[in-house]
Amino acid sequence: MKKLYFITGSQDLYGEATLAQAAADAKEMAAYLGEKLTDIAEVDAKPVVRNSAEALDICAAASTDSACIGVIMWMHTFSPAKMWISALKALRKPMLHLHTQYNERLPYDSIDMDFMNLNQSAHGDREFGFICTRLGIKREVVAGYYKHADVIEKIRRFAQAAAAVDLGRGMRVAMFGSNMRDVAVTDADRVECEIKYGWNVNYYGIGDLCDMISEVTEAEIDAKMAEYAEKYAMNTDNTAAVREQAKYEVALDKFLARENISAFTDTFQDLHGLEQLPGLAAQNIMAKGYGFGPEGDCKTAALAAVLGKLADGREGATGFLEDYTYDLPEGGEAELASHMLEVSPVFAAEKPAIEVHPLGIGGKSAPARLVFEGVTGEGIAVSLIDLGDRFRLVCAEITLVKQPAAMPKLPVARVMWRLKPDLATGSAAWIYAGGAHHAVVSTALTVDDIRLYAKMTDTELVVIDGKTELNAFEQQLELLDTVAKLRR
Numbered sequence: 001m002k003k004l005y006f007i008t009g010s011q012d013l014y015g016e017a018t019l020a021q022a023a024a025d026a027k028e029m030a031a032y033l034g035e036k037l038t039d040i041a042e043v044d045a046k047p048v049v050r051n052s053a054e055a056l057d058i059c060a061a062a063s064t065d066s067a068c069i070g071v072i073m074w075m076h077t078f079s080p081a082k083m084w085i086s087a088l089k090a091l092r093k094p095m096l097h098l099h100t101q102y103n104e105r106l107p108y109d110s111i112d113m114d115f116m117n118l119n120q121s122a123h124g125d126r127e128f129g130f131i132c133t134r135l136g137i138k139r140e141v142v143a144g145y146y147k148h149a150d151v152i153e154k155i156r157r158f159a160q161a162a163a164a165v166d167l168g169r170g171m172r173v174a175m176f177g178s179n180m181r182d183v184a185v186t187d188a189d190r191v192e193c194e195i196k197y198g199w200n201v202n203y204y205g206i207g208d209l210c211d212m213i214s215e216v217t218e219a220e221i222d223a224k225m226a227e228y229a230e231k232y233a234m235n236t237d238n239t240a241a242v243r244e245q246a247k248y249e250v251a252l253d254k255f256l257a258r259e260n261i262s263a264f265t266d267t268f269q270d271l272h273g274l275e276q277l278p279g280l281a282a283q284n285i286m287a288k289g290y291g292f293g294p295e296g297d298c299k300t301a302a303l304a305a306v307l308g309k310l311a312d313g314r315e316g317a318t319g320f321l322e323d324y325t326y327d328l329p330e331g332g333e334a335e336l337a338s339h340m341l342e343v344s345p346v347f348a349a350e351k352p353a354i355e356v357h358p359l360g361i362g363g364k365s366a367p368a369r370l371v372f373e374g375v376t377g378e379g380i381a382v383s384l385i386d387l388g389d390r391f392r393l394v395c396a397e398i399t400l401v402k403q404p405a406a407m408p409k410l411p412v413a414r415v416m417w418r419l420k421p422d423l424a425t426g427s428a429a430w431i432y433a434g435g436a437h438h439a440v441v442s443t444a445l446t447v448d449d450i451r452l453y454a455k456m457t458d459t460e461l462v463v464i465d466g467k468t469e470l471n472a473f474e475q476q477l478e479l480l481d482t483v484a485k486l487r488r
């Protein structure tokens with residue numbers, strides 16, 4: 001089980017009784033938060049920190065403990081912040097600075113100076129905040145009484161983002177084939193991906209997978225076909241084409257498990273030994289939580305895996321989608337997102353149908369794929385791009401909408417959405433920011449989740465939402481470029 005360290009700051013000055021009370025309070029508070037976070041991480045109450053040696057010990061321990069996904073810190077009493085300098089310089093895990101206190105209300109009848117000395121986070125947390133700012137420590141500050149629902153919600157969001165960052169550390173990503181020839185935005189500096197996010201991205205020849213495909217048994221294919229029949233409508237007589245995809249999925253499943261891989265890419269330009277582009281196979285396996293990026297897009301594949309982790313247990317769909325084409329009636333502009341085949345069935349608003357149709361490009365046999373209309377509701381689209389000197393996350397708020405009319409001849413899964421504040425502004429901003437045509441779309445996550453993930457990974461973030469105004473947006477991009485140049 002993963003852990004969050006709950007670290008309470010104080011100092012030697014107050015004497016044993018006060019420190020013992022602080023320790024008892026901290027334990028009780030950590031236990032309360034632990035109950036609210038059982039599905040994400042344990043909340044591990046650490047001894048109250050009284051001096052710089054203890055502060056350094058606990059922060060160094062958090063940094064090297066592989067079970068620790070982050071730390072929650074708060075100052076029960078005053079805690080002179082010079083004692084935190086070495087500790088904060090050593091801390092390598094995401095930090096939540098919880099600005100709270102043990103008591104909800106002031107005890108008006110009994111409040112005295114002893115109470116004031118024990119319960120002074122209003123004072124101590126400001127001192128602690130100063131040193132974090134002075135040191136340039138990225139952290140999330142959540143303020144309010146720790147039992148209040150809005151505070152719990154923010155702590156849970158922090159914990160989920162920390163769990164996503166943790167998943168990324170050492171996460172293995174497989175590229176079957178390389179980046180699609182000549183395409184720029186899908187390419188990436190894989191060494192930098194590992195330095196920055198911990199993503200270990202490696203190339204595999206499609207032949208490595210073909211070997212495993214050739215070993216799949218008829219019984220394994222039958223079992224996979226039974227799974228398909230249960231989950232999907234079979235709108236094809238071409239059983240052989242569906243069985244071919246079932247065979248791919250069985251092999252892919254084994255390959256990913258054997259190599260401990262969380263996300264993968266393929267490309268229709270490198271399918272030697274495969275009769276079809278993996279469609280149904282890739283779609284069904286994406287629904288199990290694997291990240292996927294087409295055309296060798298390892299950044300999107302990895303991002304889909306970590307954002308999938310961030311969305312764990314929440315209502316809604318998260319996965320890869322591609323900007324495709326527009327519907328442009330004046331005032332009612334919408335976008336149609338899809339892909340050649342590979343849209344995760346988590347986006348299905350209805351029971352997906354298995355269909356077999358030829359593919360216009362790639363020169364392979366007609367692949368089986370899942371076809372469906374997409375879910376509706378509020379969501380975000382997130383794109384991770386490589387600017388050469390840094391990564392940038394572009395996050396746009398979108399509204400997923402029902403397609404206004406049937407598309408009987410479109411043989412792929414599709415999702416429609418409206419951009420904010422409108423298509424003209426939202427799409428222009430996305431293009432100015434350099435956002436890709438591949439994105440991770442989610443109806444489970446919000447801009448706040450991405451803001452946290454960007455903060456924890458020290459990634460530049462630009463947000464496009466209902467308040468976006470192009471002049472200010474372009475100026476923001478210029479400022480970010482200038483800052484990056486100064487840092488170089």
Ligand code: MN
Nearest residue numbers: 294295322438
């Ligand atoms: Mn694409």
